[in-house]
Amino acid sequence: MIDTEKTSRLSRFLDNDMVWSFTHSPMAMAAGIATLLFFCAALFAPIIAPFNPFDPAQVMLWDGKLPPAWADGGLPQYILGTDDQGRDLLSTMLYGGRLSILVGLAAVLLGMVLGTTLGVISGFAGGLTDVIIMRIADVQLTIPGILTAIMINGFGRAFLPIEYHNQFAIYFVIIAIGLSDWPQFARVTRGATMVERNKEYVQAARVIGLPNWLIILRHVLPNVMRSVIVLSTLSFAIAIISEATLSFLGQGIPSTTPSLGTLIRVGNEYLFSGLWWIAFFPSLTLVLLVFSVNLLGDKLRDILDPKLR
């Protein structure tokens, strides 16, 4: 049949029943589109943002603490008002959201790669390797992730002189969140690997003499990816919250290049003087972002991996 031969990879992908269930669930689509919008806003922040908040020439200190454009005393060019240093709040939030998403992605990637690698090795090798890796994961899971992240970040900073804290803050945050996250991935992939390991196709691969690493890479890994994708989405939401929390506590991204959490911390200091917008808009953005990602993860789980609770 000429038709089937011509079918491209893309249209085969779109014909998939999982894609069908995704496009036919209004909630999943809405969450997906909302998440996509946040990513676009982050990606194109330098183009969309009316001001560049990091360019001293564009920041007027005397324009500081202005309310949103529609409120009394607001200026039309600052749609959502300005922060304490006179930066346009909308622009600062766009750049801040970009930073939050970037840190979240990097942290999840770190946790995912580390956790999946260890989980697959653990499940595939079994025996003592398995016991050691899973014990470490158990030990870490005794303590909630956010506390682990605060501690790793805090101790990481302790090793460095204070003057370098701001410069390296972002890396510490990424590493802290990523390291606090890996046991979840290790657990799920280990379970999935142990199921796959005993299936016939893996045994067949063994019989024809493929080396272990090739079996893991080509045969086992693709089959545990579904769980990993779902978990990554849900972890991404948690990572964004963790980053915001660390920054809010003053242990994360510094206020020279603020993330959403940093902006909320700054806004919180001005809450009592009635400057509600500096805290409100970043908080709203953060909550909407996390909510969309959570909803997307929830729906993806229903579609891709119903077993995962």
Added chain:
Amino acid sequence: MRYLFGRLMQVGLVMIVVSFVSFSMFNFVGDPLSSLLPEDATAADADRMRDALGLNDSVMTQYGRFMANAVQGNFGISYRLKQPVTELIASRLPATLELVAVSAVIAIVVGVTAGVFCGIRPKSWASKTILSSSLAGVSLPTFVMGIALIYIFAVTLKWLPSSGRGGTVDLGVWKTSLLTVDGWRSILLPAITLSLFQTTMILRLVRAEMLEVMRADYIKFARARGLTDRAINFGHALRNTLVPVTTVIGMNIGGLIAFSVITETVFQWPGTGLMFIQAVGFVDIPVMAAYLLFVAGLFVLISLTVDLLYFLIDPRIRLS
């Protein structure tokens, strides 16, 4: 028994790992000599000091000494507050424990009640509202919730205080704020903030478990026997959801302690969490190390207690 033994091994492992991390903090971060020696000290002085402090001993000997001190509750003196760390933690602990206790009560009462309601009447509009707002609750970071409550109830309405513990009553070793009206007014906002996340978790779990149990045969038989709805819902259904619910509540109390760090910072609540965050800001290593060890001990204690509770709640576990 074998299970319990395995658990104890794991507990031991957790404590050893954590104490080693805590010890490394103490020994390898910064140079303890720089803060102890006079400015005009010679290299020979430094060597003598190093000897006197035992810094030339092997790592294992030093670790042993650290543990011996830790067991006796000696963690050194806070760099920032110039106060023994143990004293510091002891004076801050009541505030944290009271906050966690009040939040736990709120989370359990509200979570179980709402969960049972949603489980019994899954189709009513009230259950659907509760359930969808609970997903929003999961997405609301603790500190955002805290700021929102402060803005509404403290800044705008001026009903409740925004920070501190209010009046306290000294009961000898324990300073409580639960005996004054002022104290109750102060604890309300932080406790609600802290309990929100746990409430939604408990709610969703109780609901799911109730839905599951309500389909069981023994519920149908109980109906056929003509028992009242109340006896069925609470005597039979809720009782059978208790094992998973206890696990989650146990784990969540751990979560409450973790998130108390954040809530205490938002509300400037003078507990151990706020102490820890301030210590991190000042790189006050003795406080950081002691807090780490203390929290790990607390978590281990909670998870052991939960395990033992199973034996009490479910006779089937005792047999297997």
